Amino acid sequence: MHIADDILPLSMTLPGFLGAGLVVADGLRRLAPATVPRVALMTSAFLICSLIHVPLGPTSVHLLLHGMVGIILGPLSGLAIAVALALQAVLIGHGGITALGVNVLCMTAGAIVARTVFAVVRGHRSARWAFLGGFAGATLAVWVSALAVYAALRIGGDEFRGLAGVVLLAHAPISVIEGLVAASAAAFIVRVKPDLFTVVWDQRRTCDLHRTLTNRPREHSTPAEAEA
Amino acid sequence: MIPATRPFLRNLLPAACLLVLLPVSSARAHRLHAEARVLDDRIRAEFFFSDGLPARGLQVVIETDAGPAEILGQTDDQGAIAFRPTGPGPFRLIARGAGHSNAGRPLIISPEMVAEALRAAETATSRPAAAEASSGPEPQAPVPGPPPGRRPAVPFPWRExxxxxxxxxxxxxxxxxxxxxxxxxxxxxxxxxxxxxxxxxxxxxxxxxxxxxxxxxxxx
Structure with a gap:
């Protein structure tokens, strides 16, 4: 799913970093201390998932899990995806450093679509709705990201235009598998820990750094935090 | 999610999930490795992943210190590509595919390896009959020669x-x-x-x- 180095032109990679920077900055400004472990957990899950390959005909595919990341983290998913993709590129050579910005945008777009679908379906109501919302959201997330990668390859990669279609088609089965995995996980989470879907983000959009610089005390975003 | 009155479905779903996981192979990294060796008068480069699986269908680009990068061809089913060098080297081979690339660590073909291949080519030329008998499959692409003196001006790709x-x-x-x-x-x-x-x-x-x-x- 991720694009390697030397495929996209500079006219796409540079603005890609700018766009990814905006997405990450938006997530950083909403990040509350209580949510940091959850973001770290989803980052590591996203990173590890890409190492498990399922053979599929002449090629192999792997779970993406960005739909699940989006459903759980919501507007903070850009943060987790950016860190995980950077680690994938540096540690295991999956995806390129220069294409990191475009890759982050493609995956975050899918993740946030999953969250939107889950919220529209109101998947937090019950396990049944969570299964439905998780399946629809994660499946759609794979297609959105695959379409974004397809468009990037079609626009930017002259020599990889033929490959763009293969990338798109290869993710048809993985979207179903991804949807089933996310749906089962979402249904399980609704049963055992439904508050995991309720991300504690700072709706006032002022990060700790900003508070420190302006010498303001922390404003608690939830009554539970204030009590703690 | 599944009513308790339907134990069959309740047991079937986890079983279906396990079935999906059955063909999962062992975890493997995507890091692309490469090796090169001299084969008669050619240099054979092999690209493979960390678990030893060949990297098929990658596009290989060859770079020299003197000239611009040129496309050499695609790796075959064994993840290999062979070429006959014509210059002194060194060469850098970069393989690229969707999600995989060794651009950060290109495969270096040293001048010594190039010299060995060139010597073998000279021997083959001096003994055409013997060389013909021992020649393997044809090389996939020639190494680019010296850089062209002046390339035609390429219009700026505004549309792209x-x-x-x-x-x-x-x-x-x-x-x-x-x-x-x-x-x-x-x-x-x-x-x-x-x-x-x-x-x-x-x-x-x-x-x-x-x-x-x-x-x-x-x-x-």
Missing amino acids: VLASLAFVFLLTAFTLVLMRACAASPLPRKDDPAALRAEVENLRRELEVLRRQVGRRDPS
């Missing part, structure tokens, strides 16, 4: 630049708008008063249904 900018702008705007919408309407917590009231209301309805069922079975 504008399309790239538009794509990134639209993708970023789409993501940011959805992120703001998500942030503005968070899912209610379970301890939220409104959510608790809704849950109580649901339980009341279920209780009412159960009472009716009990009333129908036992009218007295």
Whole structure:
């Protein structure tokens, strides 16, 4: 799913970093201390998932899990995806450093679509709705990201235009598998820990750094935090 | 999710999930490795992943210190590509595919290896009959020669630049708008008063249904 180095032109990679920077900055400004472990957990899950390959005909595919990341983290998913993709590129050579910005945008777009679908379906109501919302959201997330990668390859990669279609088609089965995995996980989470879907983000959009610089005390975003 | 009155379905779903995981191979990294060796008068480069699987169908580009990079060809089913060097070297081979590349650590073909291949080529030329008998398959592509003195001017790709900018702008705007919408309407917590009231209301309805069922079975 991720694009390697030397495929996209500079006219796409540079603005890609700018766009990814905006997405990450938006997530950083909403990040509350209580949510940091959850973001770290989803980052590591996203990173590890890409190492498990399922053979599929002449090629192999792997779970993406960005739909699940989006459903759980919501507007903070850009943060987790950016860190995980950077680690994938540096540690295991999956995806390129220069294409990191475009890759982050493609995956975050899918993740946030999953969250939107889950919220529209109101998947937090019950396990049944969570299964439905998780399946629809994660499946759609794979297609959105695959379409974004397809468009990037079609626009930017002259020599990889033929490959763009293969990338798109290869993710048809993985979207179903991804949807089933996310749906089962979402249904399980609704049963055992439904508050995991309720991300504690700072709706006032002022990060700790900003508070420190302006010498303001922390404003608690939830009554539970204030009590703690 | 699945009613307790349907134990068959309850057992079937985990089994189906396990079946999906059956063909999962062992975890493997995507790091691309490469090796090169001299084969008669050619240099054979092999590209493979960390678990030893050949990297098939990657596009291989060859770079020299003197000239621009040129496409050499694609790796075969063994993840290999062979070529006959014509220059002194060194050469750098970079393989690229969707998600995989060794651009950060290109395969270096040393001048010594090139010299060995060139010597073998000279021997083959001096003894054509022997060389013909021992020659393997034809090389896939020749090594680029010296760089051209003056390349024709290429027009600036305005169309590609504008399309790239538009794509990134639209993708970023789409993501940011959805992120703001998500942030503005968070899912209610379970301890939220409104959510608790809704849950109580649901339980009341279920209780009412159960009472009716009990009333129908036992009218007295």
